[in-house]
Structure formats: C-alpha cells, structure tokens
Amino acid sequence: MTATGDLRPLDDDDPDHDTADEHHEYDEHDEHDGNGDAWIDGPACRDNPRLNGWLAAARAAFPAWAAALPGRWDFEVASLPRLEREVRRRYRDAATALDARDEPFLTVAAWYLGEVHVRNYGARWARSPEPAPHHRTDPLLRLPRELLDEAERAELAEAEELCEDDFPLVDPLGQLAHAAGPGPAGRLTAALEQYAPWAELVDRALAAARARPAGHPDGRPLPGAPGPLDPGPVGEALAEWLAARADAFPLWARAAGPGAALDFSAGSLAVLEAALRERVRTLGLGPELSVLLYREEYLPWSPDLPRLADDPVFDCALWYLGETACRARGARWLPLRANLDVGPRTVPRLAVARVGARTGPHLAVSRAVHRCLRPYDDTEVGYAPLSGALDLLG
Secondary structure, eight states: OOSOOOOOOOTTSOTTOOOGGGGOOOOGGGGOOGGGGGGGGSGGGTSSHHHHHHHHHHHHHHHHHHHTSSSOOOSOGGGHHHHHHHHHHHOSSHHHHHHTTTSHHHHHHHHHHHHHHHHHHOOEEEOOSSSSSOSOOSOEEEOOGGGOOHHHHHHHHHHHHTTOOOOOEEOHHHHHHHHTSSSOSOHHHHGGGGGGGGHHHHHHHHHHHHTSOTTOSSOOOOTTOSOOOOOOSOOHHHHHHHHHHHHHHHHHHHHTOTTOOOSSSTTHHHHHHHHHHHHHHHTTOGGGHHHHHHHHHHOTTOTTSOOGGGSHHHHHHHHHHHHHHHHHHOOEEOOOGGGOOOSTTTGGGOEEEEESSSEEEEEEHHHHHHHHHSOTTOTTTTOOOGGGGGGGGO
16 A cells, blocks of 8 residues: 555254254354344244253253353353363364264253353344254344344344344354364354444343243343453454554655654644645545545445545544554454455444443544544534544543
C-alpha cells in the first residue's frame, strides 16, 4: 500500500438409523449453517420424546458420572477446561470420540456441556422429533429466537440472506469430539465467544429462564450468569488487515505532513483530523463528500461505488484511530461477525471496544472518521471532533 493514490471506483435410540450423520466428521463451522438450521427453533424440536428421553437419562446418570471424576462439577464456565482434559485423556482425536458417541461418559459429558450453556447463557435444548430428514440427529442448543427484538430480527434476517448468520448454535457432542484433538486445547471455552454479539438476547433469555416456575425440567440459571461475554481474538482476515496497515504506517505517517505528531496518543487525533480534512481538499472531494459518506456507511455492498476507504490515506486512518483507542484506552479490535473477510462491504463494521466480563461500548472507526469530516455547522448528522472519539469507550 502506498501513501498516495486517487479515490477509485444419532440417533442413540433408533436401531434402524444409518444416516450420513453417524459418520459425519465434525467441523467447528458446522455450528453456523445459516438459516438452514431454522427448523431447530420450532416448538416441536423443544418438546418431544427423543429429546426428553435423552435429557432425562443423562440427568439421572450425572451424579454417578460426576462422582467418578476429579473436581467439582457445578456447571460453571470455569469447569470447561477440566471437562476438555477428561475428553482428551480418553480419546486421541475427533474420529475416536465420535466412534464412542453412545458411551455413557460422552453422553453425560455432552449433557453437562449443554447445561453449562443453559445455565450461563440461557440456551435451550432442541432435537429433531424424528431421526430424518435432518442430518443433525443429536441434541442441540439455541438461544430462544422468539426473544429477538425488532432490530435484532432484521439484522439476523439480513445476515441469513447473505449466508452470514452467526446466531448461536451448539452441538455439544460435536464440540466434545472436536476438543479431543488434534490441535490446541481451550476449544470448549472458545466456543462461548459466539454469545458475545448477542449479549442483550442472552440477558433476556436468562430473565425468561429465571421466571420459569420451580420444578421446571430445564436447568436454572446460575446466580452469577451470564458467563463471560468475550468476543475472542480477531479472525485471520482481520489480523492480516491490521498487520498490513501496521507495516505501511511509517510511510503513511510521513505523508500526513512534516512534523505530524502521530504517536498514538489521544491528542494525536486532532492532528489526524486535520490531515484528513486536507486530504479531502487535495482530492477535490468537497462537493461530493456528503454523498460519499452516505454511500460508505449505508451502501457498502454496492461494488461499483467509490468510497473514502478506497483511498490509502483514509484506509490507514481507520487503522490508526482503532490502534490509538487500543493503546490509549486499553481497547481491543473486535472480530468481524461470522469471521467475514475485510473488504469494502465490511470495513464500515470495524470497531474497537474495551472487554472485561462483557464487551463494552463500541467505537465504530468508520463512523467516527465520517463525523469528523462533516461541516462544523452540520445539524442534520452532526460534526464530532475525532479527538473526542475515545470518550465513547468510557
């Protein structure tokens, strides 16, 4: 990247079952199949003999299972590394674990893992009433889709249209098989990252679960629920985008003007804003700026429209703003939803936030850059100085 350039455009209970799922090699991406899994959200999958019988058998076997294993099995998220170690101790890889899918240890382990999701995140059990026609015959877990608010429902529908659905779907037996290896440990805990973009829905699901009457067969939320809502590390595509801009930064900083103090301090954002406004003038974009900002924010899927982010100066400015937030305020880059690649359509979604037990308020870097370029007297959208962008992080 240069610093110059113009803006250019199992069934365990069916003896006759012989489906492909029995020999299906688990892939962690199987848990995000898009709206092809919408069938699992129906009421018939939440209450049927196949599901209820499996849950009852596993629940009854749990006390003896827990007594035979070291440690405390209290459904806390902190118990998942111990569960993973027990799986890895017994099975050398995913195929070996899947071959043992009907053994009591794995049956109860899958139930326990699922109950961690139920009691910490408000997930609900589901299973197809029949072994066919769905390839998923094992018990699964989903957040209650009926608790989505209007905005979330619209966002999810749009993602499903684009085959980018990241609505949480948990296959506990599959996760246990995947955790068996080969590969690094920590997969059961990492799988909890899928709840972070749906934190508000998790809160509503837990509230609904707490309101259920005593004696309800579904597990009760733990007192400390929800569990950690951490989005996890950035994906490979975003990591590559960040690294490329870090490499280009020295050349880019020199192009910002002699003496520009671009040192990743909060005060340097005023310098960056001045450099970006000068870039607008250099490119002669003043009369077109409002249209360009609108297109970049609201029409990112249109491939033939020019965008500010097509210009290398603005492209690197997005990175600089995010990095300044990370270094000055302890923020982190947030992974793109559904691990999407970084491109014209997804650049407007790049954001940073402070992350503790929960993800804090987001700073959307494209939006902040857009606001600082508005006319100072803009009353419709509103000018906001880039130097104040970090205040959004608290």
